[in-house]
Amino acid sequence: MADSNDSTLDVPTFEIGDRISDAYYGVMGDAFARKVRQRVHWIAEQVQGHTVLDIGCSQGIGCILLGREGHAVEGVDIDAGAIARANEYLAHEPESVRTNVTFRNADFMGADFDDRRFSTIVMGEVLEHLVRPQAFIARAYDLLEEGGRIVVTVPFGINDFPDHKRTFYLAEMTRLLHPAFDLSEPRYFGRWIGFVGTRRNTLVNDAPADLTIAATASLESAFYKIERELVDRVVSLKDALTDSRAKLTEIRTKTQSVAKTQSETIAAQDVMLRKAAATAAQQAQSIATLQASVNAQAKDEATRLRDIAVLGLKLETAEKQADIIAALKKEKAEQARKIASLTKDQTARLRDIAVLGLRLGSAEQEARAFEASTSWKVTRPLRAVVRRLRRGR
Secondary structure (H helix, E strand, C coil), X not given: CCCCCCCCCCCCCCCCCCCHHHHHCCXXXXXXXXXXXXXXXXXXXXXXXXXXXXXXXXXXXXXXXHHHCCCEEEEEECCHHHHHHHHHHHHCXXXXXXXXXXXXXXXXXXXXCCCCCXXXXXXXXXXXXXXXXXXXXXXXXXXXXXXXXXXXXXXXXXXXXXXCCCCXXXXXXXXXXXXXXXXXXXXXECCEXXXXXXXXXXXXXCCCCCCCHHHHHHHHHHHHHHHHHHHHHHHHHHHHHHHHHHHHHHXXXXXXXXXXXXXXXXXXXXXXXXXXXXXXXXXXXXXXXXXXXXXXXXHXXXXXXXHHHHHHHHHXXXXXXXXXXXXXXXXXXXXHHHHHHHHXXXXXXXXXXXXXXXXXXHHHHHHHHHHHHCXXXXXXXXXXXXXXHHHHC
């Protein structure tokens, strides 16, 4: 349970401020704007005299309209936001209008008007917000000059709104205004009613006179318009309800058809999904088999590549050995060439030695012959040469 001293309680809030200027200019819709303009213009037409006090002026459109026509107008409202909006609208008016119009954020019952008296006091849709509206009426009476006028509008009949405290019809409003004001015939604006009263010199305690035939006719006419509007709305709502039911039936039929189609579609999709799942399983098995085959082929290919690599190594070794053998053969051929060259040289040397031997033998024979014919001394050097030649042989 929440603490009774808890200051954070969730209190529902409502936007109770009136938006009369926004409504007047069509911000809240054209149809509503036409109704608002009708009431605002009627109020302006009822104003008499120069000085006007607008109690609950809201966003100030009534004050501005009167200021444009030369009236000195003071607008009072307890809603600071409404007064700020009123001053925004007023800022767009010519200087003469701005001079004529003043807005004040204040409580009417506590506001000080410096003993001023006003020619007309306006209360546009104010009294329905009050628990004790007679206090406002009494203060307005005190602020009006002799023969001054009060102009009042209120919702006519039930108008549910969070801040509405009372529901007004003709009789209660007449009883409320009659002691202080001499009332003219009321004006009906559909769901609103307007009153104009002239300030009495003295308050009266007598009851209002009974309704005249004309007043009764006006009241009945107002009720007829409201009733006609309500009946038309009921008929329109019935027609809309009939259309809605027909559309609902059509929607239900379409929904059932769509549901059936969706059910059939889902069933067909389920069959397709099962077939697709079976196909996918077969494809997965085929892929697995193919993968196994590919793996086996890959293994065989790996073995082949390994054998090729070994063979390549052997071939490389054989090529190296062939190069070695070729080099050896080349070297052998070179050696054979050298041997052949040596053999040829040796044969030439032997031939030269043989020729030299022959010459030596011939020389020995000649030497012996020479020894025999020459003295020893003379042949001694020659013998030495012969001995050297023999040793060399």
